Amino acid sequence: MDNAIVATHPHTHETAVPAEHEHVALPQHRHHFETQEQQREAGTFGMWLFLLTEIMFFGGLFFAYLLYRNWYNPAFVAASNQLSIPLGTANTAILISSGFFMALGVWAAEVKKKNLLVLFLVLTTVFGLAFLGVKYFEYKEKWELHHIPGASFDVSQFINPHAYGLKEEPLAPDMAQKTQVFFFLYFAMTGMHALHMIIGIGLLFWLTWRANRGEFSAGYVAPIENFGLYWHFVDIVWIFLFPLLYLINRHPV
Amino acid sequence: MSATHTIVNLPDQRTATLPKRTYLNNEDGLLSWLLTGDHKRIAMLYLVSITFFFFIGGAFAGLIRLELLTPQPDLVAADTYNKFFSMHGIIMVFLFLVPSVPATLGNFLIPIMIGTKDLAFPKINLLSWYLYWLGGLVVLGAMVLGGVDTGWTFTTPLSTHYLNTHVVTAAMGVFILGFSSIFTGLNFIVTIHRMRAPGMTWFRMPLFVWSHYAASILMVLGTPVLAITLVLVALERLFGIGVFDPTKGGDPLLFQHLFWFYSHPAVYIMILPGMGVISEVISTFSRKRVFGYTAVAFSSVAIALFGFFVWAHHMFIMGVSNYSALVFSLLTMLVAVPSAIKIFNWSFTLQKGSITFETPMLYAFGFLGLFTIGGMTGVFLGALGMDIHLTETYFIVAHFHFVMVGGMLMAFLAGIHFWWPKMTGRMYSESLSKLAAVTTFIGFNLTFLPQFILGYLGMPRRYHAYPQEFQVLNVLSTAGATVLGVGYMLPLIYLAWSLKYGAIAGNNPWQATGLEWQIQSPPLTENFIETPIVDHEAYDYEWLEHKTAHEVTTVG
Numbered sequence: 001m002d003n004a005i006v007a008t009h010p011h012t013h014e015t016a017v018p019a020e021h022e023h024v025a026l027p028q029h030r031h032h033f034e035t036q037e038q039q040r041e042a043g044t045f046g047m048w049l050f051l052l053t054e055i056m057f058f059g060g061l062f063f064a065y066l067l068y069r070n071w072y073n074p075a076f077v078a079a080s081n082q083l084s085i086p087l088g089t090a091n092t093a094i095l096i097s098s099g100f101f102m103a104l105g106v107w108a109a110e111v112k113k114k115n116l117l118v119l120f121l122v123l124t125t126v127f128g129l130a131f132l133g134v135k136y137f138e139y140k141e142k143w144e145l146h147h148i149p150g151a152s153f154d155v156s157q158f159i160n161p162h163a164y165g166l167k168e169e170p171l172a173p174d175m176a177q178k179t180q181v182f183f184f185l186y187f188a189m190t191g192m193h194a195l196h197m198i199i200g201i202g203l204l205f206w207l208t209w210r211a212n213r214g215e216f217s218a219g220y221v222a223p224i225e226n227f228g229l230y231w232h233f234v235d236i237v238w239i240f241l242f243p244l245l246y247l248i249n250r251h252p253v
Numbered sequence: 254m255s256a257t258h259t260i261v262n263l264p265d266q267r268t269a270t271l272p273k274r275t276y277l278n279n280e281d282g283l284l285s286w287l288l289t290g291d292h293k294r295i296a297m298l299y300l301v302s303i304t305f306f307f308f309i310g311g312a313f314a315g316l317i318r319l320e321l322l323t324p325q326p327d328l329v330a331a332d333t334y335n336k337f338f339s340m341h342g343i344i345m346v347f348l349f350l351v352p353s354v355p356a357t358l359g360n361f362l363i364p365i366m367i368g369t370k371d372l373a374f375p376k377i378n379l380l381s382w383y384l385y386w387l388g389g390l391v392v393l394g395a396m397v398l399g400g401v402d403t404g405w406t407f408t409t410p411l412s413t414h415y416l417n418t419h420v421v422t423a424a425m426g427v428f429i430l431g432f433s434s435i436f437t438g439l440n441f442i443v444t445i446h447r448m449r450a451p452g453m454t455w456f457r458m459p460l461f462v463w464s465h466y467a468a469s470i471l472m473v474l475g476t477p478v479l480a481i482t483l484v485l486v487a488l489e490r491l492f493g494i495g496v497f498d499p500t501k502g503g504d505p506l507l508f509q510h511l512f513w514f515y516s517h518p519a520v521y522i523m524i525l526p527g528m529g530v531i532s533e534v535i536s537t538f539s540r541k542r543v544f545g546y547t548a549v550a551f552s553s554v555a556i557a558l559f560g561f562f563v564w565a566h567h568m569f570i571m572g573v574s575n576y577s578a579l580v581f582s583l584l585t586m587l588v589a590v591p592s593a594i595k596i597f598n599w600s601f602t603l604q605k606g607s608i609t610f611e612t613p614m615l616y617a618f619g620f621l622g623l624f625t626i627g628g629m630t631g632v633f634l635g636a637l638g639m640d641i642h643l644t645e646t647y648f649i650v651a652h653f654h655f656v657m658v659g660g661m662l663m664a665f666l667a668g669i670h671f672w673w674p675k676m677t678g679r680m681y682s683e684s685l686s687k688l689a690a691v692t693t694f695i696g697f698n699l700t701f702l703p704q705f706i707l708g709y710l711g712m713p714r715r716y717h718a719y720p721q722e723f724q725v726l727n728v729l730s731t732a733g734a735t736v737l738g739v740g741y742m743l744p745l746i747y748l749a750w751s752l753k754y755g756a757i758a759g760n761n762p763w764q765a766t767g768l769e770w771q772i773q774s775p776p777l778t779e780n781f782i783e784t785p786i787v788d789h790e791a792y793d794y795e796w797l798e799h800k801t802a803h804e805v806t807t808v809g
Binding site (some may be wrong): 184 | 355369370371373374375377435438439442444446447448473475476477478480481482484485488492493494495496501502507510511605609724779784
């Protein structure tokens, strides 16, 4: 009749779909969907929308970063230089590896290779945990230097950097106070990111358990695909965080 | 009564019975409700829940009006009064207005209107109801612990620095409620995109679905920004960090930008679904297709779109630059265009229609008048110069109550009365419901018209005492609130009565054209016995006539 029918039933006008009437009824097919294809599309679409809300959620933090970076640029430069580039770079590599194994996992599910899928999910989890491990050591260092915002925050390193063996320019006391704003945003942004990773790793345990029972080896791969989207989204957030927090304003000294 | 005065067409009451199997009796027991995935049952759960919170919010409104009966602070102390209006605002905005039409009528009707069995994600739908209650209980918890007195806007640095009330608890409740709203919106968008019945093209969808689609976009894009803002407020309070506190290097204006980036679109979340109800009701009781269907459909999307670019008009006196104030003032005027398109198109729908005055239509007429006043005064406030004079006065209070109460609440009641026979299978008392509609209209105007004058004369909002000369108008307002309260209590009584004693409504008591009216009332759990194939436009009364005639011959 018109194109909307095609949108609802994608195969109506395709002739080369011999399997259409075979009805491989998967146990995961929900009664209120006309076809399994419709169910899968709805799930993926829902996931993309959810990621859109996540972008808006992180967007608020990025907006705050933008504003305060402009207001308190010297403090942001000095504080940013306190972050460890080697650890940040290592973490970036670790996270991309994790995302790579996730992509392989989606592939393994689609070609119905159960053991490979489990293996890749486990590797995704291991690299995800490694990322959090590195983050732990980074946070711990900040704790020791009194760079955690709050009552025990100490600005002496920024007022008098030479006494600490740093090659930074000293900041005026009230500008030095603003490094606290940087560290707050650093902890809020990377903390929110880490929270998403922790939730993701929890989901990975669950998915690995289900994959091991063979739930995704018969053509029903929507949870793996949709989790893959989530996991890549978490990667992408880090891809923005790393340059904004660690790399920007680095200059040879 | 002759046929020209009513279109109500009930089955013969001596022989009529409710259908044997419906979504209401499909399964029995409390658990079958608490664990249901059926969008219609979840809608009913929501209906009971939001009614509960509406009357709590209403009680606070009553207390506020009671205090304002006299110029002196005699009922409550200043800070108690602050807590009253804060709770009134938080409950009415986040626990009533935002979920009111979408979570009840939208949940119930969208899948049926587009010809499918359920929303795309029934479990997420149920989860959103549980999140609603969790958030609601946390907000009530904040109230019981001693309340919060920031107003519903959580304005910083007031909320982060100067107050010792339960800001974090209340903010957490609103945060949770936000996710409830996000999940509802997400579910609607996916359902409307992916689950339409064969032949149900975008431009055959009822306008109710269009307006919910637009509101869902706002829920999905706006609410997360509110969530992160409230997280930052909570972190600032808990750890004493200066994100928004100027004494620590923060920027309170940043909070305003982030907050209103959600909360301005949120007022469209609160009104758009109501506009959808009005389209259905006006068309049905004028027996005409909605005039300019396409324009009305797109105006919903336009309101959603423009809604994201006007937030700073809440901040004209807060120190934004003159240029941005000017630009936002002009952009604000833009929103009046799609809103006016709707009002004019509804008016043209009425023109030369066969209008009948059943209860839903009375509420819809109330909506038209009150929303127009609310919208027009919004243009006053959007004008930069006027706003400086009127902002933070009772003019603002009157303006948004005209839109929210005169608009959305009227639309909600119109919708409840319109679809009540579909939801329960029974009719309510027509005379009592007409009385309620008229009482509400009179009470509303008596309450809020004086507030326009009060505001124009300079009475500031959010104070529990005022100069002697404002008393007459305040007494009028309080008296109106009493009438309004009666108007809201009445439906509670006769709708509950109708559940047991109401006349059997039959499939299509209003002879309306929507798919929901072509199935039994109350519907089956799976809505349709077989998936409908749609071959006609929305509001096609000739199609309905033809179909009805056809049915008669079949039976004969």
